[in-house]
Amino acid sequence: MTMFEPASVPIAGIPAPVLSFIILVTAVCFFAYVMYRRIDLLRKALPDPRFYELGKRALLAVKYGFGQWRQPRYLGAGILHILLFAGFMILSLRSLTLIGRGFSPDFHLPLLTGAVGFGYDVLKDYVVLMVLIVCVVCIVRRAVFKPARYDHPGGGGHGSEAYIILGLVSALMVTDMIFDGSALKLNGAEGHAGLLPAATLASAFMPESGSPSLPYLHVGGYWVHILVFFGLLNYLPVSKHFHVITAIPNVFFANLDKGTIKPVRHGVKDWMELEECGIGRFEQFTWKHVLDFYSCADCGRCSDNCPAATVGRALSPRMISIKARDYAYTHHPVLWSPPNNGDVQFTGDVITEDEIWACTTCGACEEECPILIQYIDKIVDMRRYLVDQGAVPQSLQKPLQQIKKKGNAYGGNKAKRAAWTKDLEGIEVRQLAEGDAADYLFFVDSCGSFDPRIQEITKALARILHRGSVDFGILGNDETDSGNEIRRLGEEGLFEQVAEKNIEAFRARKFREIVAFDPHAFNAIRNDYPEKFPIVHASQLIAKLLRSGKLHLSGEHVKNRLVTYHDPCYLGRHNGIYEDPRFVLNQIPGIQMREMSRSYSRSFCCSGGGLLLWYENEQEKERMGEVRARMAAEIGAQVIVTACPFCLINLEDAVKTTGNEGKMEVIDLVELIDRSLT
Amino acid sequence: MDIIVCMKWVPDTSEADLVIDKEGKDIKKDDLDHDMNDWDRFAIEEAVQLKEKLGGKVTVVGVAPEDAEEMLRECLARGADEAFLLWDDAFEGSDGFAVARILVSFIKARPWDLVLTGTLADDDCGGQMGGMLGAMLGVPSATLVSAISVEDGKITFNRELEGGLYEHMEMDLPAVLSVATGLNEPRFVSIRAVRKVASVEIPTLGLGELGLDESLVGVQGSRVQIEQLTMPPEGEGAEMIGGKPEEAAAKLAEILKEKGGIG
Numbered sequence: 001m002t003m004f005e006p007a008s009v010p011i012a013g014i015p016a017p018v019l020s021f022i023i024l025v026t027a028v029c030f031f032a033y034v035m036y037r038r039i040d041l042l043r044k045a046l047p048d049p050r051f052y053e054l055g056k057r058a059l060l061a062v063k064y065g066f067g068q069w070r071q072p073r074y075l076g077a078g079i080l081h082i083l084l085f086a087g088f089m090i091l092s093l094r095s096l097t098l099i100g101r102g103f104s105p106d107f108h109l110p111l112l113t114g115a116v117g118f119g120y121d122v123l124k125d126y127v128v129l130m131v132l133i134v135c136v137v138c139i140v141r142r143a144v145f146k147p148a149r150y151d152h153p154g155g156g157g158h159g160s161e162a163y164i165i166l167g168l169v170s171a172l173m174v175t176d177m178i179f180d181g182s183a184l185k186l187n188g189a190e191g192h193a194g195l196l197p198a199a200t201l202a203s204a205f206m207p208e209s210g211s212p213s214l215p216y217l218h219v220g221g222y223w224v225h226i227l228v229f230f231g232l233l234n235y236l237p238v239s240k241h242f243h244v245i246t247a248i249p250n251v252f253f254a255n256l257d258k259g260t261i262k263p264v265r266h267g268v269k270d271w272m273e274l275e276e277c278g279i280g281r282f283e284q285f286t287w288k289h290v291l292d293f294y295s296c297a298d299c300g301r302c303s304d305n306c307p308a309a310t311v312g313r314a315l316s317p318r319m320i321s322i323k324a325r326d327y328a329y330t331h332h333p334v335l336w337s338p339p340n341n342g343d344v345q346f347t348g349d350v351i352t353e354d355e356i357w358a359c360t361t362c363g364a365c366e367e368e369c370p371i372l373i374q375y376i377d378k379i380v381d382m383r384r385y386l387v388d389q390g391a392v393p394q395s396l397q398k399p400l401q402q403i404k405k406k407g408n409a410y411g412g413n414k415a416k417r418a419a420w421t422k423d424l425e426g427i428e429v430r431q432l433a434e435g436d437a438a439d440y441l442f443f444v445d446s447c448g449s450f451d452p453r454i455q456e457i458t459k460a461l462a463r464i465l466h467r468g469s470v471d472f473g474i475l476g477n478d479e480t481d482s483g484n485e486i487r488r489l490g491e492e493g494l495f496e497q498v499a500e501k502n503i504e505a506f507r508a509r510k511f512r513e514i515v516a517f518d519p520h521a522f523n524a525i526r527n528d529y530p531e532k533f534p535i536v537h538a539s540q541l542i543a544k545l546l547r548s549g550k551l552h553l554s555g556e557h558v559k560n561r562l563v564t565y566h567d568p569c570y571l572g573r574h575n576g577i578y579e580d581p582r583f584v585l586n587q588i589p590g591i592q593m594r595e596m597s598r599s600y601s602r603s604f605c606c607s608g609g610g611l612l613l614w615y616e617n618e619q620e621k622e623r624m625g626e627v628r629a630r631m632a633a634e635i636g637a638q639v640i641v642t643a644c645p646f647c648l649i650n651l652e653d654a655v656k657t658t659g660n661e662g663k664m665e666v667i668d669l670v671e672l673i674d675r676s677l678t
Numbered sequence: 679m680d681i682i683v684c685m686k687w688v689p690d691t692s693e694a695d696l697v698i699d700k701e702g703k704d705i706k707k708d709d710l711d712h713d714m715n716d717w718d719r720f721a722i723e724e725a726v727q728l729k730e731k732l733g734g735k736v737t738v739v740g741v742a743p744e745d746a747e748e749m750l751r752e753c754l755a756r757g758a759d760e761a762f763l764l765w766d767d768a769f770e771g772s773d774g775f776a777v778a779r780i781l782v783s784f785i786k787a788r789p790w791d792l793v794l795t796g797t798l799a800d801d802d803c804g805g806q807m808g809g810m811l812g813a814m815l816g817v818p819s820a821t822l823v824s825a826i827s828v829e830d831g832k833i834t835f836n837r838e839l840e841g842g843l844y845e846h847m848e849m850d851l852p853a854v855l856s857v858a859t860g861l862n863e864p865r866f867v868s869i870r871a872v873r874k875v876a877s878v879e880i881p882t883l884g885l886g887e888l889g890l891d892e893s894l895v896g897v898q899g900s901r902v903q904i905e906q907l908t909m910p911p912e913g914e915g916a917e918m919i920g921g922k923p924e925e926a927a928a929k930l931a932e933i934l935k936e937k938g939g940i941g
Contacts, residue, residue: 391866493869
């Protein structure tokens, strides 16, 4: 300790403890007020009960918050972030200590005294140097290498805030180094130099011991450090760096129900009675939605993975967070009164209809977000509002009306739902009447019943089940569209109708499990239907039949061809089924498999299933399927296997339009197994 | 401005196997789904958009049995203010002329400035309703109308002609306009939107309420009698053109030239 400790040197005649007190109280009061305004907006938002399963939530906070689980998905940036985060955690104790040093020259946090205290000082010194290096690397990375995902092609970004925060953090480290470095010289304690690399480094730039400028460096470094610290603290809640404070709560309160969509309004018995439904105004977001907005760090990982953004559609998921946050901060400002809203409509003007309809609900954004921000629920809620206003793209209206009228988007005659069964040679498919029983209820869905290409999968699965001696039946004319996309397009009323019809049909029959080959139907029944029925995806059932030796395969169909597997969004990301289809494929003798650059949870959406097959987007420069087909071509794949009928259709088209016709085959897993049966 | 929109309830024949009924004068309609005539969807949308701009009232009316109430309710959900079903067993078998008579007796009994219809109906494609209504009501009429605007008691619009041309017209109100498809983007009607108008009463008016005599409607009041309906004879079947895309395209162009498709 020197005789020039900050606490004992008055500044402009004001005793240091008094100055410390003034700074502390002012900064904390301002911070508290800003936080009060932010929390006030959360309190004014709509309810969303998330105070259940607290143990599970604590685990989320440990894994994704403190454990930074998703950061290494972007390895370089992830490591940098993990180092910064660790630095923040370690240096938080240092910051508290330094605040105390403004009051008393020998202030120490409890337990951080003696050898432990010295140990911490050494650790902290290494960390200071590390954080400074990381900050410099981050600044250079942003300024020189300019990773594309930090761009905001449509404007409206807050990229400059990153430099401010990196600058402030660097300043914190440098002032800490000046403070400690000058102490080394003042104390003549240069013997510790080897243990304190940051302080030693700083002291190397300082005049010799005994120089009159050393006390100025020591005390000055201290006060600048304190001012930067409180400046940084107050900058957090007004910038994109609010995530430093909100990320862990955001992860704690993350969604626990994967694969489904939030109710129209939490805590309302009959949403049909609501004055307005969905989100048309900012006030209709839930508090968790708003917390998501607060927490977005604008890292761009969501948009980097978004297939809609990739092909040039109007959507960029992070811009939803950023625009909504800007709107929130403008209309619920910290100081003064909000501006007049004029005629600005949140849904429509701030977030445009083009953005809202561009989403395929593939979930790539949510899978990537390091702090588990959700997008699909918000987009669906905004769609619910647009649907309520009648503002639905023309290309989607017809298929929706067809489902209302005929129970399928194809306009197919209800009475012909089971017509495909007549094309099966030598196999009688049972249409289960009410009261009938079978081991497996094969849910064909509209696509499998009416789309001539998809009917081929339907028939293939029937043949496989027959060969595997599975006792199965179908609902026939009592089946209705599963409703997965109806719900995701925001037509909740129609979704409820179709779900109810199917549930009634399920109830009236006895079965062990439902089996579906369309992941969308699988998802709706598994995750969306209010009454739960056991359901498996075709790939799971086929895996089971293979394991029990009921099916035998030959490698003839894929002989000498390189095969790749395309993970369908609603099988993989939304339901976590990655391994069953791969297991099935690997049972084909001699099969050669290679993964595409984007596979498993990073799979690239082919442009969406169900009703999205009808959706026409005017902004896109190319089809998502085409991007995907090129990814397959890149690895030299000659066969793309998928496990979703819509992926099949989109990719088959894409193979043709990318000039790969004849070079590459697209086939559904079910079809491939059917063809490989021996 | 008070607008009356005439709506037709038509069988959906798109995915159905059509069968001619026993008398051989009509198709069997019992098993067919019915829906709003697609052209009329644009008419009701136009009416509601005009009302939203100019104020007034939109009344929808359809000559159809009870099932068609679904269509009229959908119109209420789209923004119509009131709906009437015109039906009486005596109306069965009415041709376009008789239906026009029924509609006119309804229209004459109330104040109105504009009658909108679709130009055609998806079922028999007669395309006669607008003209007949205009003549019977003694007001001007036009078909294939788009780009409607109303100012100072006059209505201006475009009429679609052949070859991508439009003629711009102006008419005095009242008038009867039959709209083209695509003149607007009809709004979507959700289940909730229909539920909201579920309790609105849709009265059914018959012969008595409309002040019509039985002889003026149905088969008796019709001027067109269908003698016989037959399926078109089956053609020779399609010709599949094989080969490379370039060759196939050249072959197709040749056939089209030869058989008069293109010059």
